[in-house]
Amino acid sequence: MSQSRFDPNFTKHVIETIGPNCTPRDREVLGCLIKHIHDFAREIELTPEEWMLGVKFVNSIGQASTPIRNEGQRISDVIGLESLVDEIAHKMVTEGADPTSSSILGPFWSPNAPFRELGGSIIQDPAPGGKPALMHGKVIDLVTGKGIPNAVVDIWQASSNGKYDFQDPENQSDNNLRGKFRTDENGAYHFYMLKPTAYSLPTDGPAGVLLKLLDRHPMRPAHIHLMITHDDFKPVTTQIFPRDDPYLVSDTVFAVKDDLVIDFLPREGDPNAKLDLTYDVKLAPKSS
């Protein structure tokens, strides 16, 4: 233990009380967590008052959570933990290969997004100030370089007011700005969506308290969420970020990676969109 001033056997004793029927993985994970929490307390000599503030803060996280608000996940995001867990998982899946980078799922994915026709639009409702764009590209086999037919591209994004459908029932219908598309026989997809808008995390709960303590802004750079799956390939969950966003370097949930930054270009002669985004996704075969 790091501080010999304190009982050197205490943490060992606590970990040794774990019983014989604890699974090996639970013993490893929970033992390591207890060790780090104790080391933290000793290193900064946590006071009883600070500890009690922490207890109240932890209680406040669950109290602010609802079926459509996951404050525990949000706190985890604000301290970079979801992004780190994503890095760990991605490194283990893809070590040595080079598919499209993953990024965090976040709390706004829905399992209920409808399949839509290629060439269709995920924009169901008016989005004042929103800029429609055609997004198109191919889902490619990392090994052969060929397009992957029948891959599923699941996309979700916030509207021009920075809110997702289920945060904003007054302005948005269910599944607005969500949709799943199947790639065609060449592995290609195309659909209409919005150029995304930067937004603030909700700051009326514990995440807001923590961000204020840390003197940090609550902004996420504009982004589009994507989850690309196919039975024969390793799936990827990611986000892509327009290059012109001022929060690109200070994303409050630490999700930006260099190869996920994209450029919207002008689009000519299309009555449905004045912007154009080309984005290809590379997937690694499951057998690799």
Added chain:
Amino acid sequence: MSQSRFDPNFTKHVIETIGPNCTPRDREVLGCLIKHIHDFAREIELTPEEWMLGVKFVNSIGQASTPIRNEGQRISDVIGLESLVDEIAHKMVTEGADPTSSSILGPFWSPNAPFRELGGSIIQDPAPGGKPALMHGKVIDLVTGKGIPNAVVDIWQASSNGKYDFQDPENQSDNNLRGKFRTDENGAYHFYMLKPTAYSLPTDGPAGVLLKLLDRHPMRPAHIHLMITHDDFKPVTTQIFPRDDPYLVSDTVFAVKDDLVIDFLPREGDPNAKLDLTYDVKLAPKSS
């Protein structure tokens, strides 16, 4: 960072986003906490599924908490954190001296306990199977060895069914088994209470889930809570434990210390109690 397999700059980057208006102590505490949480995730290569279980568990803590149930504190106790924080605080207050050891406050102290007369009883309600005892002793100045008049001895304990008054409104009136006593001109006190009873932490919430995962029992050894205060002395919050309790070596909140183990002796000729407990408390002067 411990695992060079992963981005060696990530944790540093997250900590460096803390803004200039964060207080130095908040920066130290929260930066250290973020570092340890990240190191934990890297060391055991936390998976997304394990992380999400953790997020749900954190949310469940606050959801199980109420104004009279502090599940965050209970989880903290089960992993030994309240006891460790108590050790850190006590070491800082008393380094070099040797007053009565402190132990954790726990979630059942009440600020509303009434002052009672010396020689009175904290037993307001029937306690089936409970064994009344006379507890008596002196509060002593650690430096001079003399009794301290007008010290306040605040005592609280569970009833013979293992429940505190506010957990058990059907059987116990407010402030049953709670009371404050002022020492007399010699620093002495005496009052009637119960020989305490071992009890289980409530296991119908997240603490029960965690204890089951850890394959640990939920039992606390029998104990009496004490908080002793006087304006001129450093206060002590502690617990004392009958020597004959089977859970003494495996207290599920790790609060037992050797010098807090006590013996109940037979008491003769007292119609109010057949047991006798002598317990002196040593306080360090604030000036020392």
